[in-house]
Amino acid sequence: MTEPTQELDACWNRIGITGDHSCEILQQAVHCRNCEVYAKAAVRNLQRPVGQHYLREWADHFRAPEDQGARQDNSCVAFRIGREWLALPTSMFQQIAPKAIPHRLPHRSARGLRGVVNAGGKLYPCISLADLLGIDEAGGEARAGRHTFARMLLVRWEEQSYALPVAELHGIIRYASGALKPPAATINKGIERYLAGVLAHEDIQVGCLDDSLLGYQLARTLR
Known part of the structure; x- marks a missing residue:
């Protein structure tokens, strides 16, 4: 059973590079992408559970026959x-x-x-x-x-x-x-x-x- 994903705290939008720049780490990191908090949030986002609707949508996409008439050659x-x-x-x-x-x-x-x-x-x-x-x-x-x-x-x-x-x-x-x-x-x-x-x-x-x-x-x- 997949554990529920913890809701991300998008601190970069509040106090980071796209926020009010009040983050204490920002002065040393220069940009949020250099911050460990930002990196860990990215990893958690990539590891989030995949919904059934998403899986069905892509399964339907790859099952659809290729439109040979529209091939851009x-x-x-x-x-x-x-x-x-x-x-x-x-x-x-x-x-x-x-x-x-x-x-x-x-x-x-x-x-x-x-x-x-x-x-x-x-x-x-x-x-x-x-x-x-x-x-x-x-x-x-x-x-x-x-x-x-x-x-x-x-x-x-x-x-x-x-x-x-x-x-x-x-x-x-x-x-x-x-x-x-x-x-x-x-x-x-x-x-x-x-x-x-x-x-x-x-x-x-x-x-x-x-x-x-x-x-x-x-x-x-x-x-």
């Missing part, structure tokens, strides 16, 4: 340039870096090539997707309730890395292959030729770029 990283929300497969990404000013390369004037940028001590060719896809960078607004910062996407195609400046980063989106829809007839024609499909996500329509087509175009800018 793809992922991409979504970002904004001007008014356009676009995405590239996560497999292309090396990292996300702060925006940097590119240094122009002499005698190189390929469309989209803005120069080279330094990211983490390495030099990357800086390619403007806005120039390649015919996007007006001046348009577009941040989504409501979000703080946005311009970023550089450090991506790799075959053996070459590139830095792609964007106005806003949304993050990783996981989706099922069947969720991709054909682009609307009104979409920017410069973008359409590079699209694998359009993904509806939350309140935005994300154009998923074909990595092969775009990778080939990125490589052309360096020839």
Whole structure:
């Protein structure tokens, strides 16, 4: 028979770090998580008896058949340039870096090539997707309730890395292959030729770029 769990005295909410800070131990411990009383309370909480309702709920969850139609077998990283929300497969990404000013390369004037940028001590060719896809960078607004910062996407195609400046980063989106829809007839024609499909996500329509087509175009800018 399991002994009833003693009710926890959440002293950290009264006199600790989230309380009035009057605890005598707090000055030495700095934070309640460094206190033995807090640690023992955490152990007691983890050792509390599990209710029958909780057990039944999880048993029902694991007995339910998997919904194969909703399997999210793809992922991409979504970002904004001007008014356009676009995405590239996560497999292309090396990292996300702060925006940097590119240094122009002499005698190189390929469309989209803005120069080279330094990211983490390495030099990357800086390619403007806005120039390649015919996007007006001046348009577009941040989504409501979000703080946005311009970023550089450090991506790799075959053996070459590139830095792609964007106005806003949304993050990783996981989706099922069947969720991709054909682009609307009104979409920017410069973008359409590079699209694998359009993904509806939350309140935005994300154009998923074909990595092969775009990778080939990125490589052309360096020839």
